[in-house]
Amino acid sequence: MNIIEKIERAGLVGRGGAEYPTAKKWQDVRLAPGDQKYVICNASEGEIGLFKDIFILENYTEQVVRGMILALEYLETKDAFFNINEKYYHQIESKILKIIDKYNQQGYNIQFFIEEPSYIGGEETALLNAIEGKRTEPRLKPPYPSIEGLYGKPTLINNVETFYNVACVDDNTFSATRFFSISGKIKNPGVYQLPDDITIEKLLKETNNLPDFDFFVQIGGSASGLVLNKEQIKEQKMIGAGGLEVYDKTTPPKDVVLRWLKFYQKESCGKCTPCRVGTYQLYNLVKNNSEIPWSEVFEILETLKETSFCALGKSVEVPITSYYKNVL
Amino acid sequence: MKIWINNKEYEAEPGESVLEVAIRNKINIPHFCYHEDLPVGASCRTCLVEIKDTGKIVTSCTLKAENGLKVSSETEKVKRLRLKNIELLLANHYKNCPKCQQGLFCPVAKEAKEYSASMTKYDNPEKKSEVHNIGGAIEFDPRLCIACNKCVAVCKKLGIGILEMKGKNIDNHATINQDRNIDCIYCGQCTVHCPVGAIREKSEIESVERALNDDNKIVIAQMAPSVRASIGEEFGLPVGTDLTGQIYTAFRKLGFDKVFDVNMGADITTIIEAEELIERIHNNKNLPMFTSCCPAWVKFVEFYHPEIIDNLTTARSPQIHAGAAYKTWWAKKEGIDPKNIVVVSFMPCTSKKYEAHSEKFKVDGLSPVDYVLTTREFATLLRKQSINISNLESSEVDTPGTFSGAGVIFGASGGVMESALRTAYNKMTGKDLNKLEFEEIRGIEGIKKASIKIGEKTLNVAVVSTMKNAKKIIKEMNKYDYIEVMACPGGCIGGGGQPIPTTLRITKKRAKALYSIDSKMKMRKAHENPIVKDFFDNLPDSDREKILYTTYSRKNKFE
Numbered sequence: 001m002n003i004i005e006k007i008e009r010a011g012l013v014g015r016g017g018a019e020y021p022t023a024k025k026w027q028d029v030r031l032a033p034g035d036q037k038y039v040i041c042n043a044s045e046g047e048i049g050l051f052k053d054i055f056i057l058e059n060y061t062e063q064v065v066r067g068m069i070l071a072l073e074y075l076e077t078k079d080a081f082f083n084i085n086e087k088y089y090h091q092i093e094s095k096i097l098k099i100i101d102k103y104n105q106q107g108y109n110i111q112f113f114i115e116e117p118s119y120i121g122g123e124e125t126a127l128l129n130a131i132e133g134k135r136t137e138p139r140l141k142p143p144y145p146s147i148e149g150l151y152g153k154p155t156l157i158n159n160v161e162t163f164y165n166v167a168c169v170d171d172n173t174f175s176a177t178r179f180f181s182i183s184g185k186i187k188n189p190g191v192y193q194l195p196d197d198i199t200i201e202k203l204l205k206e207t208n209n210l211p212d213f214d215f216f217v218q219i220g221g222s223a224s225g226l227v228l229n230k231e232q233i234k235e236q237k238m239i240g241a242g243g244l245e246v247y248d249k250t251t252p253p254k255d256v257v258l259r260w261l262k263f264y265q266k267e268s269c270g271k272c273t274p275c276r277v278g279t280y281q282l283y284n285l286v287k288n289n290s291e292i293p294w295s296e297v298f299e300i301l302e303t304l305k306e307t308s309f310c311a312l313g314k315s316v317e318v319p320i321t322s323y324y325k326n327v328l
Numbered sequence: 329m330k331i332w333i334n335n336k337e338y339e340a341e342p343g344e345s346v347l348e349v350a351i352r353n354k355i356n357i358p359h360f361c362y363h364e365d366l367p368v369g370a371s372c373r374t375c376l377v378e379i380k381d382t383g384k385i386v387t388s389c390t391l392k393a394e395n396g397l398k399v400s401s402e403t404e405k406v407k408r409l410r411l412k413n414i415e416l417l418l419a420n421h422y423k424n425c426p427k428c429q430q431g432l433f434c435p436v437a438k439e440a441k442e443y444s445a446s447m448t449k450y451d452n453p454e455k456k457s458e459v460h461n462i463g464g465a466i467e468f469d470p471r472l473c474i475a476c477n478k479c480v481a482v483c484k485k486l487g488i489g490i491l492e493m494k495g496k497n498i499d500n501h502a503t504i505n506q507d508r509n510i511d512c513i514y515c516g517q518c519t520v521h522c523p524v525g526a527i528r529e530k531s532e533i534e535s536v537e538r539a540l541n542d543d544n545k546i547v548i549a550q551m552a553p554s555v556r557a558s559i560g561e562e563f564g565l566p567v568g569t570d571l572t573g574q575i576y577t578a579f580r581k582l583g584f585d586k587v588f589d590v591n592m593g594a595d596i597t598t599i600i601e602a603e604e605l606i607e608r609i610h611n612n613k614n615l616p617m618f619t620s621c622c623p624a625w626v627k628f629v630e631f632y633h634p635e636i637i638d639n640l641t642t643a644r645s646p647q648i649h650a651g652a653a654y655k656t657w658w659a660k661k662e663g664i665d666p667k668n669i670v671v672v673s674f675m676p677c678t679s680k681k682y683e684a685h686s687e688k689f690k691v692d693g694l695s696p697v698d699y700v701l702t703t704r705e706f707a708t709l710l711r712k713q714s715i716n717i718s719n720l721e722s723s724e725v726d727t728p729g730t731f732s733g734a735g736v737i738f739g740a741s742g743g744v745m746e747s748a749l750r751t752a753y754n755k756m757t758g759k760d761l762n763k764l765e766f767e768e769i770r771g772i773e774g775i776k777k778a779s780i781k782i783g784e785k786t787l788n789v790a791v792v793s794t795m796k797n798a799k800k801i802i803k804e805m806n807k808y809d810y811i812e813v814m815a816c817p818g819g820c821i822g823g824g825g826q827p828i829p830t831t832l833r834i835t836k837k838r839a840k841a842l843y844s845i846d847s848k849m850k851m852r853k854a855h856e857n858p859i860v861k862d863f864f865d866n867l868p869d870s871d872r873e874k875i876l877y878t879t880y881s882r883k884n885k886f887e
Contacts, residue, residue, distance in 0.1 A: 267496075268496065269496060270493075271500070273371065273372050273373045273374070273474075277419060277452065303416075307413060309371060
C-alpha cells in the first residue's frame, strides 16, 4: 500500500485545527501543475492553551521530520521549510538540527524559518507571506496554497502532529489517537496522547483532572475554542487543535472575556477593519465598563463573524458567544 | 451574462466582480480599499452584499459575477454590518480631519452621512507620530490612516515603493520607508488614492487667500492644461467636460487680478526644448534627450539615475517659464514692481509645489511661481466662496495668457513631445506639417514608441509614463533620440493633484477633452503664438540663461 492509501485509510485530518482531510490536501498539491513544489511543516502554535506541538517535537522529533520526508517523496520535490515559533526553536534546536542535517546531506533542502511567536502564523497564507519576507497577513483565497503557495508554487502545509501521524501511518503504528493539551484550574496539566474519539468528560477523568468544583471548559484552543458547561462535555468530543482548558465557574465574566479579547486585539494582524479595530474596541468596551455591555459586544462580534477577512477574525465570537450561551 | 443586484438585472463581463458591475452601473456600494487599477485588497470590509440563495455575506470586490447570481446590498443584515465596519473604520476621522474640523467639504463626511455612520462613536488610540511634511508637496497624517493599503500599492505599482504598511493590530498604518536607497518623488499618486485625506497635498489655500486679500499685490492665476478637463468632476459634471472659460470666470470671481494660462508657458517651453533637441541632434551630443517638465521625473533622475542628468533637456517647465515671463517681460511692460506680483498656479500635481519652492529657479531673487494649488484645492477654494463652477458663464483669458493648441496637449502623455515635434519640424525643414496629429504617441499606454520622419532625418522616440516604465526605457535609452517621461499614469491629466477618484478610464476621457480643445483651435503650434514671440523679441540676451534654462544635481533622500 502506498503512503496516500495508508493516509486515506487511517482517515488522517489536519491537526493544526482546520481538520482538512490530509490525503486530499496531499493529492491537491500533487495534481497541481508545476515543477517546483514546497512542503512546509508548521510549528507556529501561537494560540493560548496549546502546547502539544512542542511536546511532539521534543519527544518524536525523528517521526515529524520523517513525515516531511514522506511528503517530499510523494510530491517528488526536495524543498521544504520548517516554520517554527522562536521559543520552540531554542528548545529543540540541537536535537532537530542533527536529524535535518542528515536528510539535507542526502540531497533534501529543509530550511528553518524562525517565526516571531504569533497567532496569525497559524493562518497558512499569512505564514507564506512571512516566509517570503512580506507582511505577515493573510492572502486572498483562492488561489489556495495547494495551487499557488510559497513563491506562487504548489505548497503543502501540515501541522507538526499531522506529519507525526503520517510517519506512524507509514510504520503501521498509527492507532487513531491524538494529542491533547490540557490546562487551566486542574491538578495534572500537560499533554496526553489518547483515543481521538474520547469524550471531554472521559478525558478529564482519565487524566485525573475532573474538578471537584463548579466549572466549565473550553475546547479546541483557549482563544478560538468552544466553551461548554459540565453537562455538555458528557457527549462532546475534541475539536480543532486539541486544547482543553478548565475554568472555575466563579471567575468573574469580565476576567474570562477580557483574557480572550486581550489576546485577540494583540494578535490581530491589522489587515481588515473588523479585526483590527473591532477587537481593540471590544477589549476597551469590556475593560472600561464594570459590567460587560453585552448588546454592544454582540454587535461588534457579529461583524467580526460575518465580515472578517480570515478565519482568525471570524472565530473571535466563538468563545464569547458560547460562554454567554452555555455558561452564563 | 446577467446578474441581479438589488432585484435589477445587469450585464456582467466574465471575470468582473460584483463591485465592478455596480460601479459601472452607478449603484452605490461603499468601498474604501478598492481601486480599479490596483490589486484587490479586500481589507475594508464595507462593500458587503448578501447572496440571495445562501444568505451569505461577502465582499462584492471579491465576489466574481456568475450568470444568474442574485445579490443585495440593501438587506437589513448588510446594512447593519456595513454600518458597523464604516464606524470602526472612521473612528478617528472627525477629530483629526482638518476639512471636517473647518466645516469644509470632506468626501468622507459625505459618505458617513449617506450611511448614517457616526464618526465619533468609537475612539482609537492616538498614534504618536506627527504630521509628516514630504518635500513641501505632500503631508501625511498617520492618525487618519485607515490601513486601506492603496497608497502603498500604487506607489509600488508605479515603481517607487516609498510607502509601506507597518505595525500589527490597531497600530497597522502606512509609514514612510526608511531605506536610504528609496526616495519619494512627490508625484502625489498616494494623495489621489487616499480615500480619507490622510495623505494629501500640502495645502497652500490659506497663503493664496492672504495674497488675494492684500491690496498691494497683483495676484495672477494660471492653470495647467489638465485642470480645465477635470475640475468639473468635483462639481458632479461628466468626466471630460472642458471648463476653460468657466474657470477664467471663477478666477475673476475669486478676486484674481489677472487671469493667464500655463499653456502660454508651455508654448515657451516647446520652443526652447525643440531648439535644444535640434541642436543636440546636430551635434550628436547628450542623446537621447529626455523631457524635464515633470518635476517628479526630474527628482527620480536626480536621486536614482544621476548618470543621465546630462540627457535631461535644460528647458525649464511651463509654470516656471510663464511665471518668470510675468515677473520680467510683463511687469516691465505694465510698469509693475515684480515684487508685488504673486503668481498662483493651479496644477493637477503635487510635485509642482516642490518645483515652485525650488531656490534654483529664482530670477532676480524672486520665485517665478509663489503658490501652487492642486485641482482638489481649487475645488475647495471655490466651495469656500460658494462658487459652483458649472453655473458660471464662460469668459476669455487675459491677452498675455494667449496660447496654442500645442500648449493644451501638454497635459496628456505624449503631448509635450507632439508639441515639440510640431515646432521642431518647422525649424528643421522650414515647412509646416500637413498633419499635426502624431497618433502613435497618443493614448494611455505606459510605453509608446515611434519612428518619426522629419525631412531627411528619422527620429526614434519613446513616450513613457510611470517610473516603472521609465526604468525600462532608461535601460534601452541608446535606441532613442528623444524621450518624454511623466511620473503619473497617462501624464499630468492623471496627476496626483487631480480629483478623487482618478482611474485610467477617467484619465483617458479627460485626455480626450484636451485633444478636442487642440483640434478646434486655429493656432496649434507653439512658435505661432504672438505673445510668446513678443516675449522672446523683448528678452535681452543677458536674461536668457536665468529665465529659460536650468541645471540639475544629484539629490539625497528628501532633498
